[in-house]
Amino acid sequence: MSQVERNSKVQKLVEYQKFNEEEVSKMTDPQVEYYHWLYFDDSAYDYM
Template identity: 80%
Template structure:
């Protein structure tokens, strides 16, 4: 994941108060992508 993409996802997680900066700084790119997906990405199956 690019640095810009990571920063954007991190900022969104912090703004929604899901995690604090200290916790996020310890996460890998994969973990950040997972939590971003978990909290923010909608699926067509969510609406069925």
């Protein structure tokens, strides 16, 4: 994941107030992607 992409995802997680900046800074790239997917990515099943 690029640094720009990571920064964007980290910012969304912090703004969503699920994590503070210190917690997110300790996460690996896969963890950041997982939590971003968990809270922000829509699924087709969300609309059924």
